[in-house]
Amino acid sequence: MTIGGTLQRQRGLTLGVLIVPSVFFLLLLNAYPVVYAAIQSLHQGSLIATGPFVGLANFTDVLTQASFWHAAGFTLVFTLVGVFGSWLVGLGFALVLNRYVPAGGVFKVLLLLPWVVPIVVSSTSWNWLVATPSSPLPQLWHLLGWGTPLFLADPTLAAVMVCVFKVWVSFPFMMMMTSSALASVDGTVYEAAAMDGAGRVQQFRHITMPLIARSTYISWILMTIFCVNDFPTIYLLTGGGPVDATTSLVVLAYRTVFQNFQTGPGVAIAFLMTAALVIVSVVLFRQIRKSAVE
């Protein structure tokens, strides 16, 4: 064996040993909670004790409950509106700000505020805006002769309100993602397309969209994860009500564990959510690969 080979082995060994603490803490911080949660989902326990083993009973119980499917339905709607609503608004602003706009930087900062402001503050502001008949928005409705809507007390309006709030909170993120993607598109491509007679719509459809597709898919994946896991937006504005109209899966999981004190079923809901998220993410990642190949 050569000296160089020995040194190489020693170096490899050293680096291998040095990485052990990081791997250990990663496992401790990530794998341990997941494994412990998996154990909890298979037991009928409480917040302080694991309880008796019940196998997959928590999963079957949860999957046969109407409240789970109702929450799953709302989660789907909330996620679809949250992802595509915020993407459309974000894309619109990004396209506008991609052109020369006087004081564009200031606008960008202002448009970022919904994303930057703590959710507790913004949800309190939205509550103030819509909650009671004397709140500004119902008053405006009343002045316009459209009656006095119960924005948070009517199940349908409450669901709409929560979705609109989510779009408002999330569009700046989409705007930033899209803006950075648009900035990387070479302007000469548009010049060439214009010389070939392509109109604005054709340029947007056949140049802009394909060139920002990769970034778009990534932003969709991230926003899907944000929406499915979004607890504070819903809980602070409506608490999941009225009568469960805005209860998403993450809110249902929280209530099941920390309000009904049913740890096993609550964790089972969380695991089912995770499984759904993984499936959606895998599908979207495949799209990213496809868009890269194309």
Next chain:
Amino acid sequence: MTHAAFRNPALTRRGFLGFAGGTAAALALSACTGSGPGGSANAIKFWDMPWGTTSYTAAAQKLTQAYKPTGSDLKATYQEIQWNNFTQTFASAVASKTGPAVSTGGGFQAFQYAQQGAIAYADDLLDTFKKNGIYDDFLPGVVEPFKMKDGYAAVPTQLDMRVWWYRKSILDEVGVELPTTWDEYLAAGKKLAAKGYYAFGTGAGAGNNIGAHSMIVMMINNGGGLFNAAGELDCVTDRNIEAMDFVKELVAAKIVDPGALAYTTDNLTSQWKSKKIAMGISTAGLNNDLGDTTGDVLVAQPMAGPHGDKGTLQFLNNIMMYTNTPSQASSEAFLTYWFQNYKTLWQQKVIPALPVLKSITELPEFQQSVQQAEVVKTWQPIGKTYAAQGTQLTPLLAAIDAGQALSDFTQTMLAGKTDSKTALASLETAIKALKS
């Protein structure tokens, strides 16, 4: 990094790895050691909730620090626990055996932990209280609800009640007398509604349980409740149906604000402050919460239901001891000191809750709070717990009080679209699911 770095005699590979291993071992060992069960070797841990303003915490801490144990008893340390996520705080601490020896907490927390074997029963402490006179000083009926099969899970420290309030100026303006029966109340409510005021001020939005408590108050006021006298779950009774039909009638007559089912605590307070609400069920400190200094927001007298019943919902905030303590004798000695001296919290007026000791209710400082003194005088004697019409509190009540079943039921009733029997049957089914 180059190979040269590893050839540096000042930092050999073996030396570095040895140092790293030693550090990791030291960290692991330090993580395994804690402050010990319920405190250190020379003190027990007392965890207290913020029952008042910051002045309360300072006063309670001072009271704890003033404790001078005798003999081999340990002194106590004070730790404030925030209400936000307090369930998680206690659960993780108790599960990891780093929790307190003594604590206040959620109204039904002691029963939950007793079920898990984490509570040290207070029977011996109560025997001590019987000898030193504290036991006889308790208001009637406040200790017995804590008796479980194996002993007393906790000892009551303060009282929280749901009572009827009214805004005198609105009743005077509309020319309505304070009602004494449900019939009179309905008539008064209609007159108030005609003038744009709500006579059933309530809220059942995110984090607001006044609405849920109001539903239980109406049931108890009509001789009903979630449980029967034997302590069995029994929601679908004639009395409860009648009470909820009455609530539906209030909703239909616009005596209840149509938006109330989504009102948070802040929204409800705002409605009271902006004088939209003429009457309503609330906590015993509503006038203070609204900052009313003009004597316009007053406690009403209990109303009689259609069968002549009177009653309301009361919560017995309590103090509990844990099995995870460095010294059970020290836990009990500290609590004896606490009960003998905690009247200072009312004397300093740092606690808005109602006292459970008669001697404290008689203090001039407490009597100066005229409305709260009135609550103790007229409402406490007819107060019943969540266990009504039974008497024994259980762990299930924690899930009922905090849980979604009652919240959904309340929002359903305040929406006024579902018949009472169906709504009560759904509530009973949902509570049964909690039991399982």
